[in-house]
Every structure is written in C-alpha cells, then in structure tokens.
Amino acid sequence: MGRPRRLTLDRLLDTAIDMGLAELNMKDLAARLGVGIATVYRYVESREALIRLAAGRRAIRSAPADMGQPWQEIVRDYAASLFSSVGQEPALVIGFIEARWGIAVELEFVDGFLGALASRGFDRDEAMALYRAVAKIVLGAAVAAHHFAALAARGTSQARELAAALAAWDEDELPHLRAAAGAYADEAAAVDWRPALETVLDALAARRG
Numbered sequence: 001m002g003r004p005r006r007l008t009l010d011r012l013l014d015t016a017i018d019m020g021l022a023e024l025n026m027k028d029l030a031a032r033l034g035v036g037i038a039t040v041y042r043y044v045e046s047r048e049a050l051i052r053l054a055a056g057r058r059a060i061r062s063a064p065a066d067m068g069q070p071w072q073e074i075v076r077d078y079a080a081s082l083f084s085s086v087g088q089e090p091a092l093v094i095g096f097i098e099a100r101w102g103i104a105v106e107l108e109f110v111d112g113f114l115g116a117l118a119s120r121g122f123d124r125d126e127a128m129a130l131y132r133a134v135a136k137i138v139l140g141a142a143v144a145a146h147h148f149a150a151l152a153a154r155g156t157s158q159a160r161e162l163a164a165a166l167a168a169w170d171e172d173e174l175p176h177l178r179a180a181a182g183a184y185a186d187e188a189a190a191v192d193w194r195p196a197l198e199t200v201l202d203a204l205a206a207r208r209g
Helices: 009-019 027-034 049-061 071-086 091-097 103-118 124-153 159-168 177-178 187-191 196-206
Strands: none
Touching: 009 027, 009 049, 009 091, 009 177, 049 071, 049 091, 049 103, 071 103, 071 196, 091 124, 103 124, 124 159, 124 187, 124 196, 187 196
16 A cells, blocks of 8 residues: 555654753754654644644643542642643743744643533633633743743852842842842742642632632
C-alpha cells in the first residue's frame, strides 16, 4: 500500500510538548522528528500556530478526571492542572497576555470545569464566577513564578532586589514595608496559589450553606 506517512499532526504536537514550548525552535523540532523543516510547515503555518495548537492539546490533557469528588476537590484539581500547564511555560503566559494564542486553547478545559460544577448543583453564572476567580489566582501565581525564575537566571532574587531598593531610602522611610520585608521577599509564598484559593472556597462554601 506504499510507505506510511512519517509525520502526523498528533506526533508533531506531542513532540513539541515534550521539548517544551517556551523556547521551541522549529529547526530543532524538525531534527527531533527526523524530517525537513518544510515538512513541519505542511502541518502548521507558523511557530505561533504550532504553540497555540500544542498548548490547547496540553490543556485538554491536563484537565482532571471527574471521579465524583466533592466540588471543592474538583476545583482544586482544575486549579492544580491550570498551574501545572501555565506555570511551566513562560511563553504561554506571555502569549495569553498578548492575545497571541486566542481563546481556542482553553475552550475544552473551561467547558470541563463548568460541566463538573453544573453536575454538582452550580448554576452557570456561579460556576463561571468561580472559574474566573481560579484563573486570576493561578495566573497571578504563574506570573510570579516566572518573575522569580527570571531573577534567578540573572543571579539575583526577590530578597536581594528588595534589600537593594530599600538601601536607596532613608532608614525611617517605608516603615511598613520594612516591617513586612521578610514576607514580601518570600518567593515560595508568592507562588503558592493554594491559600488564596482556599479563602475563595471557604467563602463560597459558607454562602452555599
């Protein structure tokens, strides 16, 4: 029947995900696949189109399984999946901010979240409001994580940056920030999205009785 095709879109996207989307190089991708770069461009029109498709594919895969767990647990699972996705790839956060990927990458993920909550008695507006709260918390933590990673790549940290900035002020200035300097410089706390999410879940649980 002839030789099978050496490349499929599924294989292309899976390989791109395995290589990491943040610094993806099309020539390296083609080499990993054992094809010419022209072959890659038969499947996707550009690097950005490839990242958009791959990001969407990974988001779908990262959606948690609905095993009938309580609504708080399914929300935690979706939040963890979202952070695992965007928290590992700065390019995805930047692309989201610049509206380069479009909303297509998250449609199935969001639909799964809304459907899981609908099956647990949430109405449409309540479920959407909760998704927005989760997204704000998780995306904020992801931005912080990438910021601290960039500082580390430059050989510095939040604590060092804060100390240098405070040194430029008189000792009696910024008293409240100086008192809270340890907390402000705590990178782990800034990246941990879970306490903020628990506050939202507790408040919602109280309203729902």
